[in-house]
Amino acid sequence: MALTVYGANASPFVRKVRVALAEKGVEYTLDQINPFAPPPEFLLISPLKRIPVLRDSDLPEPNTLPDSSIICDYLEQKYPNPPLYPKNAYQRARALWFEEYCDSVVATNIGGGLFFERIVKKLLRQQPDESVAQKTITEKLPPLFDYLNKEVSGREFVAGDAFSIADISIGTMFVNYAHAGETIDAGRWSELAKYIARVHARPSFKAVIDEESPMMRSLRAA
């Protein structure tokens, strides 16, 4: 039994899997893959060219699984404790819904519109377009933050009565928001700001944030 996560540590999807592994207390190795120039053999194990991919020597050849959502579901089957998916059918559906919401529209905007412009383009030696970042911040993200602020309001966890895949999925996107140099406006979205602060203070999140932040700070300053 040896687990390897292939991915890049600034990816919100790679972080999602790493936080799930940490919450479950499972050891693994992180093997960095550049998603913009993956080795040719990577496409064989990730047909959609996505990171992360999990390698688990217990899996049939080629011992790998792609896609963060599928990897997290697999980890839940293999390491059921502590559970990261609510047992109640409605709360489970609610958790999967927030995972999907973040993996799609929140990722497109925080990951694509903001983090990609300000950070990834520097890594790729492309010219960042700050107008895209500004439009994302002023137009695209506010309705999403309104929705999330309402949904976390009055709740310790967004789905059910324990920390779940939903909290991981929301939390990981806001790590990239912070990496891009942004802070949630606590005057406008006070519940969301408090919720994200709680999620990011968990040891599972704090460890990856501490690991990633120095490089992100230098990239912002570059």
Next chain:
Amino acid sequence: MALTVYGANASPFVRKVRVALAEKGVEYTLDQINPFAPPPEFLLISPLKRIPVLRDSDLPEPNTLPDSSIICDYLEQKYPNPPLYPKNAYQRARALWFEEYCDSVVATNIGGGLFFERIVKKLLRQQPDESVAQKTITEKLPPLFDYLNKEVSGREFVAGDAFSIADISIGTMFVNYAHAGETIDAGRWSELAKYIARVHARPSFKAVIDEESPMMRSLRAA
């Protein structure tokens, strides 16, 4: 206990949920929603503006769940028999992978590039662009069909030893392929062609195909 599926019956995602319900023998009502001009209240129950949405009077207010993948997972929790997700952790992950593969890249090409051009645009009274359809057929789809052909080869079901959400997810996309007037080239993709014929012959698929086909034929002829 009363279930309503909101959606349009030509949507591959609506069909995915209807086939899952039929396989589980669960009664429901289909309430047609035009996804291109949904009623304003629809956005409240489907923040990503997607169809289908499930209404189940057993759910907390507003009694609804969006997203075909989440709805199918919920149906599995509520109506576990017959199971539509493999019990084995690897086969389960494999099933979820084919669901994701179809819901993303296969949907983009069969649903977006082909079905949208040839059928949906007629419904919307827009001018179809046959060059987009041709490019999809000759360039975009062949690598996907190569992959699926290899993965179904020598298998009765694509994931595990029973019909699953993976077979539903692949099968539903090929209903739209047929609705757009296309047939799988059995010379080039013989295993895929046989597999899809088997899947579409199941009563759950046959019922929706028979229901949808007359209108699709008239749209193709229009």
